Amino acid sequence: MxxxxxxxxxxxxxxxxxxxxxxxxxxxxxxxxxxxxxxxxxxxxxxxxxxxxxxxxxxxxxxxxxxxxxxxxxxxxxxxxxxxxxxxxVFHHTYDEMAIDALRFIAQSGGESAVDAFARRRFVGLAERYRSLLAGADPAERPRLLADALTADGYAASTRSTASAPAPGKHPVQGAQVCQHHCPVQHVAEEFPQLCEAETQVFAELLGTHVQRLATIAHGDGVCTTFIPVPPTPVTAPPDAVTQSSEQSEGAPA
Structure with a gap:
């Protein structure tokens, strides 16, 4: 040639x-x-x-x-x-076959509870590192800080403001989505979704609020997406309005 x-x-x-x-x-x-x-x-x-x-x-x-x-x-x-x-x-996947074989052995030897314990333990170290990054941060900033930390660990994460789908008779909940565009353990999580479940639980603990996993790469979605409700900002009335309201209350007939 x-x-x-x-x-x-x-x-x-x-x-x-x-x-x-x-x-x-x-x-x-x-x-x-x-x-x-x-x-x-x-x-x-x-x-x-x-x-x-x-x-x-x-x-x-x-x-x-x-x-x-x-x-x-x-x-x-x-x-x-x-x-x-x-x-x-083509990107970062680490010893998928070995990890799957190891988890199959754990499941056969100790049952599903042993797999749950392994999945939980896997995120303990990650949670400790992330906790120090999020400590003291404004709740509204925590999703972005979490995404930055995940990106540093190879998850190619980003955030965007959004609202959850409203439940019947209720208003949408304002919040943020953390989107992980890459999953280093995708092929393992396809067989053992406990990894995704443990990750979601850790997110909730780190952020101090209930979170909702909307999609996962392991389930066939393009992105792992987690919805995080952001607490509403308290509305403070202007001083004049407070004074006027107080005067009206005092002048009102008993």
């Missing part, structure tokens, strides 16, 4: 580098449209399409319809691109 000319090598390396950037953006941001990828990378839509087509052909990316929360407008939802299991495995 003839060797590539130097100019051709540069072109190939550039294509591979851009393709990796496309994959990493999808990893960091979750399922993403081609238009958004093009804007973030400074490429034309046609240019980013070529890289997406290559990733699709290699089985590293899959196309799916964008999920719409709340009211859905007319027309079909935009198509988004998400990493497949093979695509995620």
């Amino acid at each position: 003839p060797a590539l000319a130097p100019d051709a090598v540069v072109v190939v390396e550039d294509r591979v580098g851009t393709r990796n950037r496309v994959a990493r953006l999808i990893l960091a941001n979750g399922p993403t449209t081609a238009a958004d990828l093009a804007a973030r990378l400074g490429l034309t839509p046609a240019g980013v399409r070529r890289h997406l087509d290559a990733l699709l052909a290699e089985g590293l990316v899959e196309a799916r319809e964008q999920r719409v929360y709340g009211h859905r407008g007319r027309g079909r939802p935009a198509k988004v691109f998400a990493l497949t299991g093979a695509g995620r495995s």
Whole structure:
């Protein structure tokens, strides 16, 4: 096979580098449209399409319809691109097969309660490190601080303000979502969801509030998403209003 000319090598390396950037953006941001990828990378839509087509052909990316929360407008939802299991495995996965075999042995030897105990213990060290980061922080800032800590540990996490779906007869709850775009133990958690459950419990303890896990990568979702209600900010009446209210109360007939 003839060797590539130097100019051709540069072109190939550039294509591979851009393709990796496309994959990493999808990893960091979750399922993403081609238009958004093009804007973030400074490429034309046609240019980013070529890289997406290559990733699709290699089985590293899959196309799916964008999920719409709340009211859905007319027309079909935009198509988004998400990493497949093979695509995620290109990034950080640690000894998946060995971990699965070990947990199977634990389950066979000690039962499901032993797996629960292992999953809980796995997050003890992580919880201790995160607790010092969140101690004394404003409750409204804790989701962001948690996301920053998770990102440092390889979870590619982010936050966004949102509201929960209202229960019948109740108003939506304001809060934040912590989105983990990468799961280092995805393949293990697919068989042992106790890992996800233990992680959710640790989040609740660290944040000092009930949290709700909305989606997990291990369950086939594009992103692990946890809803965290944020306490409402107390509304303080202006001094004049307080004085006026007090005077009205004093002047009111008994």
